[in-house]
Amino acid sequence: MSIIRGRRRSLAIAAAAAGLALVATGCSSGSTDAGSAPISSAPTKLTGTVTFWHFFTDREAAAIQTAVDKFQAANPGVKVDVKKGQDDEKTIQAIASGQPIDVVLSYSTDQIGKFCSTGAWRDLSDYVKRDGVNLDQIPTVVRDYTQFEGKRCSMPMLSDTYGLYYNKKLLADAGYSAPPKTMSEFSAMAEKLTKLDGNGAIQVAGFVPTFGFYENAAAHFAPSFGATWFKADGTSNIGSDPAWASMFTWQKKLVDFYGYDKLTRFTAGLGQEFSADNAFEKGKVAMMIDGEYRNAFIKAEAPNLEYGTAPFPTDDTKTDLYGAGYVTGNVIGIGRGSQNPEAAWALVKYLSTDTDSVVAVANGIKNVPTTTPALTSPALEKDANYQTFLDVFANAHSTTTPTTASGKAYQDTLGTFAQNWQAGKVDDLAAGLKAVDQQINDQLALGSAP
C-alpha cells in the first residue's frame, strides 16, 4: 500500500514537474510568426489606431509629434498613439511579451540583426515592392544598416553622423585658424590648447582622449583610421587589422601626455554629456568628437559659444579618408504583433521617405536626413556647422558598425579592453587585441550555437 502510494506521489510530482516544464517552455518560446503579408494593393483609405513607440524625449519628442500630427491630418481615419521615451530594452521586451506595438523607432542600428533575423520586426520587402518605394534614394551605407542578410525589416529615419567640434576662440587664442586634418596635427593642437593650473591640474583640455568620455568610443574613431571590425568569414578582424593598433597607440599617447589620473580627476568634475553643463559647451574642452545633433544642443544651451565643425582628423598615413566619419542612425519598423500593419506601414513610409516630413524633423532635431531628395531640399535648414555633417554623411569612406545577430556585444568587448588599455594595464597591445578577437569570436559562436 505504502509502495503504491509512494509511486503515486512520485508520478504526481513527475507529472507536475513535466507540466511546469511544458508551461515553462511554452511560455518562454517567442513566436516568429510575422503576421499576414500585405494586401495586394495599398488601401485607398486608412483607418484605426497605430501605436508608435519611440525613444525621443523633450524638445526632440516635440519635433516627432509635429510630424505625427501632419500624418494624422493627412489620414483622418488614423489615430497615432505615441509612446515617447521608450528605449530598445523596453521595446524588445514588449515585443517579446506579445504586446501589439505597430511602429517602433530605435536609436541604434546595433540590434537590427536581431530584429530582422528573429522576425521581431516585420519584413517590409513586400510593402516596399508593392508601393514602389525607391530605395535608391537612400545612400548605400544607410541601406546597409537598415537590413540584415538581405532582409529589409526597417527603414531609416534620419541619421547621426560624427565629426569634430572645436572652440574657435580657444583655437584662436592658441594661434590656430583652422581645425586639424591629421592625427599628428590634432595631438599637437590638443597639447597646446591644454591649460593647467599652478598645481598641474587640468583646467581646460585640448581634447579628452579617454574612452568612455562623452562620445569617445572605438566605433566613432574607427573610420578615421580605416579600421575594420570583421573579416569576410565573419570573424573578428581587430587583432589582424593594423589600423586598430594605430588607433589605440594614438589614443594612449595622448592619455600619457595628460596622465591617466589627471584626466580621470578632470573628467569626474565635468558636467553630464546631455546637459547644459556639457564640457564643450562650457569651454572646458577645446575639441571633441560628437554627432551633428550637438549643433541643436549648443543652439539651445550655449547660443553664444563660438565654435566650428569639421571632419574628424585621420591617421597620418590615411589622409584620403579625410572627410569621412562614423555614420549611424535611427531605424523604424513594424513590430511583429502589429494589429494594424497597413496603417503602420503608411506611417513608417511617411516618416522615412516623405521629403517634407523628413526635412521638417531633420530641421527640428538637427539630425541628418536619410534620403537624397531631403538632403538636397532647399527647405533643409543648414549652416556651415551643420553642412559639415551632411558632407561627412555623403562621403564614400564613411562607415558604420556592422550588424550581427548578437547585437553590439562585440563593441562592448572592445570597450572593456579599451578601459584596461588606457589605464596602462595592457603590456602587449598586439596580444591584447588578439585576445579581444578570441573573446568576440567565442561570443558570436555562443550566439549562434547549433
Place this chain on the structure above:
Amino acid sequence: MTIAIDARSAGQPSPALRAKRRRQRLTVLAFLTPWLLGVAIFFIYPLIDTVYLSFTRYDLLSPPKWIGLTNYRFMFTKDPQVVQAAYNTLWLVVILVTARVLFGLAVATLVTRLKSGLGLFRTVFYLPALVPPVAGVLAFVFLFNPATGPVNQILGALGLPQPLWFNDPSLSKPSLVMLGLWGVGDLMIIFLASLLDVPKEQYEAAALDGVNPWQRFRYVTLPNISPVLMFAAITGVIAALQYFTEAVVAASVASGQATTGGGNAALLGYPEGSTLTYAQWLYVMGFKNYYLGYASALAVVMFAVSLGVTLILLRRARSLVYGAEGTR
C-alpha cells in the same frame, strides 16, 4: 459490530471522522492556496524555466533552442568577464558583509551605552537605511567626486591626499563598503533590540565574578545575540551575492555615462571592471546582449552558490549559535 470494534481497536478512524479530517485538510489547503499559488508562479515556475533555459540558446525574440551544456562550457572556459565579476562579488561578500556586521554591532553597542539621547541617536543612525539605494549612491558619488566633491575639498584643505574614490579601481569597492556602512541602520536596529534583550541578571552575575569588558562581551553578550548575528550574516551574504543597484549606479555616475539612449558603449564595472558584479554581468548578458540562455546558466550557478553558502552557514550556525538553553 465486531468488525467496528476491531477497526477502532486497530486505530482506523470512522467514516465520519475521516470526512471531518478531509474537510479540515481542505480548509487548510484553501487558506494555503494563495501562498501555494504565489510560490508556484513566482518561484517554482521561474526556477524550472531558468534551469531549462540555461541549456538553450535564447534571445527573447525567437524560440529557445536546446544546446546542451554549451552555456556552461562558455561560462567556465571562455568568459573572462565572469571571472572578474565573480571575484568582485566574492570580495564584497567577504569584506562588505563582515564590515557591516561588525560596524552595525559597534554602533548598536555604542547606542546602548548612551546615558541620554538614545532615541535621537537611534533615529539618526537608522535614517540612512531609509534612503532609496539609488539616491544614496548618487549622494555618495557626489560627495566623493574627486574634482568637486566636498570630501576631497576638505582633505585638500587639510593638506591630505585627495583620492579618486569611485574613479579608482583600487578604491571603488572600498567606497561601496563605506556606502554600505553609512546605511548600516537596518542591522544596527536588530542588533540593538537583541542587545537590549540580554538578561541583566547575567551581566550582574558576571560582574560579581569580576569579568573584564571583553569577557563580559565574549561570555554574556555574544551567546545571547549570536542567533541575530547569524541571521545578519546569512541575509548579508545572500544580498551581497546579488549586489547590483549600488554598483551599477556608482559606475554609471562616476564614469559620466548616466544618460539613456544613444551614447557610446556602456562602461561595464567602471573603473576597469572593478565594480562589475556577478548579478550585473548576468543582467548585461541577458537584457543588454540578449544571451538569455547564458544569463540563465549564470543564474543557475548563482542560485546553487547561494544555496550552498546558506546551507554551510546554517550548518555552522548549529555549532556556533548558542541556543536558549545555553548549549552550543
